[in-house]
Amino acid sequence: MSRAIQIDQHGGPEQLKIVDVQVGEPGPGQIRIRHKAVGLNFIDVYHRTGLYKLDMPARIGMEASGIVEAVGEGVTHLKPGDRAAYASQPPGSYCEVRVMPATTVCKLPDAIDFDTGAAMMLKGLTAQYLLRRTQPQGGLKEGDFVLFHAAAGGVGLIACQFARAMGLKLIGTAGSDAKCELAKENGATHVINYAKEDFLPRVKEITGGKGVKVVYDSVGKDTWDKSLDCLSPFGLMASFGNASGAVPPFAPGILGVKGSIYVTRQTLFTHIATREAAQEMADDLFGMVTSGKVKIHIDQRYPLEQVQQAHRDLEARKTTGCTILTL
Structure with a gap:
C-alpha cells in the first residue's frame, strides 16, 4: 500500500x-x-x-x-x-x-x-531544453541577449545559471525587488521588477534598441504582447507555460510586422x-x-x-x- x-x-x-x-x-x-x-x-x-x-x-x-x-x-x-x-x-x-x-x-x-x-x-530539464535546444535562427552565441520571465522561479533560477555558464546576457523579470536580487545573484545580467516598471522600454534600453534574440515565457497572457515587441528581427518567442492564463488567439500577420519573428510553444x-x-x-x-x-x-x-x-x-x-x- x-x-x-x-x-x-x-x-x-x-x-x-x-x-x-x-x-x-x-x-x-x-x-x-x-x-x-x-x-x-x-x-x-x-x-x-x-x-x-x-x-x-x-x-x-x-x-x-x-x-x-x-x-x-x-x-x-x-x-x-x-x-x-x-x-x-x-x-x-x-x-x-x-x-x-x-x-x-x-x-x-x-x-x-x-x-x-x-x-x-x-x-532543470526545462531550462536545459530551452537554452540548449530552443534557439533562434542562427543559434545563440556568447554575449547574446535573452529575456526570461519569472526569473526567480524554479525554472528561472536554474536558467539564470545555465545562461551564465553559456556566456549569454539574460535579462530576468520578477515581481519584487527581493526576487530580482535573487535572479541577479544566480546569473541574470540585468533584472526588471515588473511590479514597478514596464519591462518593454527597459529591455529596449538595455539592448540599445535592438531587442533580444529570444523571449522565454512561462507567464502567458499577461506578458505576451509586450514580449513580442522585445524581440529583434527574426527573433524567437518561446512559450512554455500559462501562469497568468492562456494566450488568446492572434493573427499570424503580426509576426511579419514585428520583424519576421518566430513563435513556438514548447513542452518538455x-x-x-x-x-x-x-x-x-x-x-x-x-x-x-x-x-x-x-x-x-x-x-x-x-x-x-x-x-x-x-x-x-x-x-x-x-x-x-x-x-x-x-x-
Missing part, C-alpha cells in the same frame, strides 16, 4: 486528498520506485484546476526521486536498489510508491542528494520522448549541477500532508526557487 494524493474533480487546492492505494508489480518497460522526495511544479496546478484536463479520479505530480524497488521486462538501464530521479508522464508522483514507465527515469549520481534530485528534474515531454534523448539531457544537467555551475535552490519544503498549502503558496507567487514535498 502507498499513500497518494488524488483529486476526484478539478478545482481548488481543497480537492487534493490523501488516499491509500494498492501498488502492484511493474509490467514490461516499467519500474516500481519508492520515493524519497517529490517535486512541486506549476503544471501540477494546471492539472488540478483542469487547464490541462485529466480523467477522474486522478493523481498528479510530475517529478520525484527515490530508490528503484523492482523493474519490469525490457528495462536494462535500471536495477533494484538504484538511486533514481525523473520528470515523467503520466502524472502521479505525489505518493510514496508507484509503478511507472521507465523511459525517463535516470540513475541519480551519488553526488546529488534525493531532495535535490526531486527538485531539479522537471525544472516532446524533448524527452525517447530514452536516449532523456538521458542525454539529464547527463548535461547532472554535469552542470555536480560541477557547481548550477545550484538547485530548494526554498520551500512541505510534508505530503500539507500539499494543499503548498499549492496555495505556489499560486499566490509566495515561493521562490524549487519546492518539494517530503515523505
Whole structure:
C-alpha cells in the first residue's frame, strides 16, 4: 500500500486528498520506485484546476526521486536498489510508491542528494531544453541577449545559471525587488521588477534598441504582447507555460510586422520522448549541477500532508526557487 494524493474533480487546492492505494508489480518497460522526495511544479496546478484536463479520479505530480524497488521486462538501464530521479508522464508522483514507465527515469549520481534530485528534474530539464535546444535562427552565441520571465522561479533560477555558464546576457523579470536580487545573484545580467516598471522600454534600453534574440515565457497572457515587441528581427518567442492564463488567439500577420519573428510553444515531454534523448539531457544537467555551475535552490519544503498549502503558496507567487514535498 502507498499513500497518494488524488483529486476526484478539478478545482481548488481543497480537492487534493490523501488516499491509500494498492501498488502492484511493474509490467514490461516499467519500474516500481519508492520515493524519497517529490517535486512541486506549476503544471501540477494546471492539472488540478483542469487547464490541462485529466480523467477522474486522478493523481498528479510530475517529478520525484527515490530508490528503484523492482523493474519490469525490457528495462536494462535500471536495477533494484538504484538511486533514481525523473520528470515523467503520466502524472502521479505525489505518493510514496508507484509503478511507472521507465523511459525517463535516470540513475541519480551519488553526488546529488534525493531532495535535490526531486527538485531539479522537471525544472532543470526545462531550462536545459530551452537554452540548449530552443534557439533562434542562427543559434545563440556568447554575449547574446535573452529575456526570461519569472526569473526567480524554479525554472528561472536554474536558467539564470545555465545562461551564465553559456556566456549569454539574460535579462530576468520578477515581481519584487527581493526576487530580482535573487535572479541577479544566480546569473541574470540585468533584472526588471515588473511590479514597478514596464519591462518593454527597459529591455529596449538595455539592448540599445535592438531587442533580444529570444523571449522565454512561462507567464502567458499577461506578458505576451509586450514580449513580442522585445524581440529583434527574426527573433524567437518561446512559450512554455500559462501562469497568468492562456494566450488568446492572434493573427499570424503580426509576426511579419514585428520583424519576421518566430513563435513556438514548447513542452518538455516532446524533448524527452525517447530514452536516449532523456538521458542525454539529464547527463548535461547532472554535469552542470555536480560541477557547481548550477545550484538547485530548494526554498520551500512541505510534508505530503500539507500539499494543499503548498499549492496555495505556489499560486499566490509566495515561493521562490524549487519546492518539494517530503515523505
